Structure formats: C-alpha cells, structure tokens
Amino acid sequence: MSSLLARRVAFGCAYSFFFVAAAVAATPNAAEFAVSAAQMQALGITLAPLEKPAAIHGMAYPARVVVPPSGNQVVSAPIAGRVEEILVDEQQAIKAGQPLLRLSSPEYGDLQLKLLEAATKARLTGQTAARERQLFSEGIIPERRVQEANAANQEAAARLRFAEASLRLAGADPAAVRKASEAGTLQDGLVIRARGAGTVVGLDVKAGQRVQGSDALLRLVNTQQLWLDIQIPSDRQQQALSSKATGSIKVVGREASATPMSVGAVVTDNQTVTLRARVAGGGELLRPGEVVQVQVPFAENAAGWALPLPAIARQDDQAYVFVRTEKGFTAQPVTVVSSAGQSVQVTGNLRAGQQVATTSVIALKAAWLGKSGSN
Structure with missing residues (x-):
C-alpha cells in the first residue's frame, strides 16, 4: 500500500513538472513563466523574502575565549x-x-608597632617645635633652637609617612592604618x-x-572583559578588519557577539591568522578557555543580498534567481560577489519584499527553459 502511494506521489510530481515545462516550451527565453500554487506545492518549492542587503556570515571559524591581560589578577x-x-x-x-x-604575620605586627612609634614621636616633636617657637617669640631662647626643633619635627613626620606607606603596601586598608596611627589600635591579623x-x-x-x-x-579573572582569538584564512584578514563597519561577529549557538580588534602578524602552517575580537555582548554565556564557533561578516559582502546557495541557478556563465510574481516566476539575472559555506552574496535588480525561490530551483530552471533541467 505504501509503495502504491509513493508511485502516485511521484507520478503527480512528474506530471506537474511536465505541465510547468510545457507551459513555457514555446518561449524558452521568456523571463517570466507561469507556476501555480498547486504546482509549487507539488514540486516542493519554498520561498524566502528579501528584507535588506546584509553581510553573510557563511562558514564558521574556530575561536578560543581568552581573558585579556588586564582581566587576570594574581593575589x-x-x-x-x-x-x-x-x-x-x-x-x-x-x-x-x-x-x-x-x-597572621609577626612582620605585620612589627610594621604596626613601627607606625605607632613613628606617630608618637611625630606628636612629641610637633609639641616641642610649638613650644620652642613660643619661647623664641618671648625672647627667651635663640632662633637656633627653633630651627633644630622644626628639623626634628620634619624628620619625625617623614618617618611617620614612611611607616604608613609600609603598612599600606603590606595590605592594610586606610581604616586600619588610621586606627594604628591615631588610636594605637593594633590588629593580630591581616x-x-x-x-x-x-x-x-x-x-x-x-x-x-x-x-x-x-x-x-x-x-x-574578570569575565566582564573577554576576547575571542579566531582562526581565519590569511587572505581574508583585511576584509575581517574592515567588517567593523558591516556587522558584529556572531557566536554560533550563543546569544553573544564580538567586534574585531586586530589581526596577528604571524601566519600558521595552515595558512590562517588570528583575528582578535572584543566580546561586546553575551559575555556571561562564555567561559575562558573554551573553544567556540563564530561567523565573521566580511566587508565586501555588505552591499549585496544574502541568499542560501541552493537559490542560485546558472545558465551558461550567468547566475539567476527566481523571483515570485503574480503569474509565476521571473528569472532575474544576478552577480555573485562572494560566497561562504551555504550562503552567497548577490547583487542585481532586486528589492526588499520580493519572494525568491530557495528550493527545487532546478525544476524551475527546466520550466523556464522548457527543457528537462539537465542544463
């Protein structure tokens, strides 16, 4: 029973194919040819709308998630x-x-003790200098004693600043330094x-x-700042850097994107170079060290229409796409400007909103030419 049903479906598709081809056999070079909705369904033709010119992402390239030097910290x-x-x-x-x-550290205790001693001496020399200045103003002592007292006070203040800096370098926070200096409060641990x-x-x-x-x-590590080291063909490095103006790099399977930064100066044995990109969004979905796949929009692709590769039909040296019309389809000549994987970038007399056939293009080509589709 299933084999009988399969033969009926195959016969119906072949009949529809023959009907479409016969409809244009009299005018094999006609640009527009009739194809009904029923015939499209029988032939398995699907359509894709043209939205706006955009860069193709194409093939996926391997990339490693790395942390920039500024994001690594060793305590x-x-x-x-x-x-x-x-x-x-x-x-x-x-x-x-x-x-x-x-x-806990005896050395940390010694640093606090030195700070306490320096602070005490600084207070004492400050009081001595103030008393000497008062006595000099009253004419009781000579100016030399005032100068000596000021020098001693300045030396004690410098030692105090040095002791505070030493304690800060040891990891003490400003509050702990202030407590040790002013209140004499010492801590047993850091x-x-x-x-x-x-x-x-x-x-x-x-x-x-x-x-x-x-x-x-x-x-x-600071995971808010991540880079991608992407391995791309060496002949695409200039287009990759210029893609800053065409779109962001997409991480396959993740809602994450990146912006190109620089290209490495060394070409590997596999004739690839490292494209470094800064993660601009979705960094929380990535982990340092993991290898992901990314799609890079190259600059020369930005002016054309991105289409799947099966949407292109060729006749002699000319490429065509089949645009849906009220009666059927129009064979529209296009120029393929670039391709990557299963995507191509084309230019031609196309506009946003048009419907382009993306499957069973061989059948449409045969119907357009009025032939069997082998050409």
Missing part, C-alpha cells in the same frame, strides 16, 4: 605569614573590596581584599599553610 602574599582562613571558594564571583583570606571584581579561578594555598612574601595565594 600574592604582601608579607610572610600563615594563612589563617580562606574566605572565598573557587568559581565564586566576588566584588571589589571583598575579603579573600586572613593572614585581611587581604580584592582590588577589583572578578571570579576566583584558582586557590594556590590552604588554611594553615605558611607563605613568604610574593607567594601566589589565589587567581582571579
């Missing part, structure tokens, strides 16, 4: 000590200023905070571990 130990507590986990998103870990927002991608230490100054503690 290292500012001084020697012991890791008391780790306050974050791997893959945790953090904010600027958020505590990362707590470090809390290391994040300088910027990011994601923890690696913990290099464990709680209780002793570290030296400059030892790596953890690593952060």
